[in-house]
Amino acid sequence: MNSATVLPPTQRNAVAARVADRSDQRLRRIGMLREPGGLAQADDPHRVATRIDRLSRHRPDVQPINPRAIVSGDTAAVAAAGAVLERIIQTSDLLGVGYLEGGATAAQAVGRVNIGDVHGRLVGYGTGSLVSPELLLTNHHVLPDAGTAESSSIEFDYQDGVDGRPRPTVSFALDPARFFVADETLDVALVAVKADPDDLARFGFNRLTESEGKVIVGDFVTIVQHPRGEKKQVALRENRIVDVLDLFLHYETDTEPGSSGSPVFNDQWEIVALHHAGVPAPAHGEMGGIVNEGVRVSQLLGFLRRQQFPPEQQALVDRVFAGHAAVPAPRPAPGAPHQAVAQAMPVGAEPVDTVGPPAVGEAIQIDPDYANREGYDPNFLAGPEPVPMPNLPPRLVPLAAVNRVATGAPRHVLPYHHFSVVLNKQRRLAFCTAVNIDGNTSVRLRREPDRWSLDPRVPADEQAGEEVYRDNPLDRGHLVRRLDPAWGTRTIAKGANDDTFHFTNCTPQHKDFNQNRTTWAGLEDYVLENADNRDLKVSVFTGPVLAPDDHPYRGVQLPRQFWKVVVMVTRAGMLSATGYLLSQEDLIRGLELRPEEFDYGAYRTYQVPVRRIENLTQLSFGTLTEADPLNRLEAATTAMEITRPEQLTL
Structure with missing residues (x-):
C-alpha cells in the first residue's frame, strides 16, 4: 500500500x-x-530589519539595522541590509x-x-x-x-x-x-x-x-x-x-x-x-x-x-x-541502554526534563x-513635581553621544522600554541611566543566556563592546538591572528585559564585584517593598563615576566607583531621594599589567548625600538634593556605610 x-x-x-x-x-x-540588492527590498522593511536582527543571534559579525532608515530609503541602510542578506541568504x-x-x-x-x-x-x-x-x-x-x-x-x-x-x-x-x-x-x-x-x-x-x-x-x-x-x-x-x-x-x-x-x-x-x-x-x-x-x-x-x-x-x-x-539527545549505539544517552550528552547540554514544565522563557x-521606545518617564511617580533625568551641564553636552534617529531635544538621550541612557562617547560608557520601576506590575522573567548588542542609533566606536570583556575577569555589568524595567504586559516586560542587554547599559565590572551579593544589589527592592513608599514605585538613576584618572584598559578607562540615586513618593506625598556609592577600585587595580593576579580588596556600599554625587559626576539632580533626608542632617557631608538595608535613611 x-x-x-x-x-x-x-x-x-x-x-x-x-x-x-x-x-x-x-x-x-x-x-x-x-x-541587485533586491533581498533588502522584496519584503516589508520592518520584517527585513527583524530578520537581520535574528540572523545576528547566529552570526556575531552581523549588526542590527534600524527599520525606519530602510523605510525612509536611507541609502546607507538599504545598502547595508542588502549586503548582509546577500552574504548570508543569497549565498x-x-x-x-x-x-x-x-x-x-x-x-x-x-x-x-x-x-x-x-x-x-x-x-x-x-x-x-x-x-x-x-x-x-x-x-x-x-x-x-x-x-x-x-x-x-x-x-x-x-x-x-x-x-x-x-x-x-x-x-x-x-x-x-x-x-x-x-x-x-x-x-x-x-x-x-x-x-x-x-x-x-x-x-x-x-x-x-x-x-x-x-x-x-x-x-x-x-x-x-x-x-x-x-x-x-x-x-x-x-x-x-x-x-x-x-x-x-x-x-x-x-x-x-x-x-x-x-x-x-x-x-x-x-x-x-x-x-x-x-x-x-x-x-x-x-x-x-x-x-x-x-x-x-x-x-x-x-x-x-x-x-x-x-x-x-x-x-x-x-x-x-x-x-x-x-x-536532541545523541543517538545511543545499537544495543546500548537508555542510561547511556544522558552520559553521552555534551558538557553544558541540558537533558530532557521529564518531571514538570520548565519556567517559560525566551532568548534575548x-x-x-x-521608534516604539518611550524611555524614562519623568511623571511616572505622580508626586508633587516631575522627576526629570539628571541634567548635563553645557560643557559636558559635546561629550554625549547623539541619537541619530532622535526627532526631538535633547538628542543625546537614548530611550528604551521604561528606561533611558545618556552615553559619554569619549569614555564609551554611560554618563547615567534612568529607569522607572513598578513593583505592582513587575514580571519575573527567567534569565536566558546573555546576548549583548550594540545600539545602532549610536556609532559602534562610541560604545564599549565585546572586545573589552573578552578573556578577562571583567563582567558586563548592568547599570539598569534587567528586571527593573520588566513590568506591565508580558510582551512589554520581555522587551524591556531584553533592552537592558545593550552595551550602552553596560559597564565593566570585576566579576568578584558584579557576581557577589551586596547591599547594593538589593537597594531598589528594599525601597519598593519595605520603605514608606506610597505606590510601590521608584525611579532610579545609576551610572559610573567617570574620573579622569581611571585606569586605562583596552581603549576604555575602567570606572572605580558607581553611584545610584533612588527616588520615591512617601505616603505623605513627599519626594524622597537617597544617594549611594560603591567602589571596585581594589579589584581592578593592575588588570592590564598582571591579569592573572588580582587584589580582592573590600568593596562597600555607602549612603551619601545626593549633593556629593552631583560633585563627583558634575550632573545636576535639580530639586532632588532638597528631597534628600541626609541634606537635613548635620553630618550631611559624611558617608554612612550600609551593611544591611535596615540602615538606610529614607
Missing part, C-alpha cells in the same frame, strides 16, 4: 484562491529578488558543515504518521515532528479528530542509513486522551505520543518559537518529509519563500502527497511553517508551475495561546512554549524598530 493523505477539496480550493489572489504581488517580489551552496549537522539533528524528530481507521487498518500517511518532549505536530487533514489519532501512530527512523541500508524503525501509538487539539482553518493538529519519556527523548524535538525575524521573502527553506509515505527525504534549501501572508507562507519546493505535516525550516533550522499543500500556479513556470503553502508558526502558537486547557494539559502546552528547547531578542 502506498496511500497518502490529501487536502480536502474545500481547503484545497481555499489555498488555490490565496495563491491566485497574490499572483501580482508574488511576481513583483520574485522580480525584485532578481535585482552559494558552500555552507559550513554545521548546517548539515543541524539538519541531521532536526530530522531525528521528524517521523512518518501512519493513519489508521476505526478498524485499525492503515489508510494513509502523513509527516509529523515532535515539538516538545511529548507532543507531535502535523496537519488537521492528517489527524482531523481524536478518533483518527487514537487509531494512528508515529514511526521514526523510516529511512536509509549512511551505508544505504534501512534503519530499524521505531513506532509509537498516539495518545489523544492525554492531549489532542486541532483546527481546520489553520490545518494544524497537536497530539501526545504514547511512549516512555526515555524512549521518546532519544529523538529530541524541534522547538517552536514566536519570535519574529525567522524568515523573509527570498529566504531559502528546507523541508524534511515522507513524500507519498516513502522513506524520509529532504527538499534541501533550493526552495525559496516567495510571499508572506498573515497566516501562511508561500514557497517553491519539491513536495508530494504524504508531505502534509512536514516542518519547514530556515537555514538556522528553526521551524518557520507547517507544510500543508501545493497547488498549480501556471504563471510560475520557473517554479514548476506549483506554489506550496505552509502555516506560519507564529499563527500556530497564537492559536494555542488562545485555547483553554485543563491544568494537566496546559502543562504540556507550556512545554511547547518553554524557553529551554531540549537538545532586541526589537530593531527603536
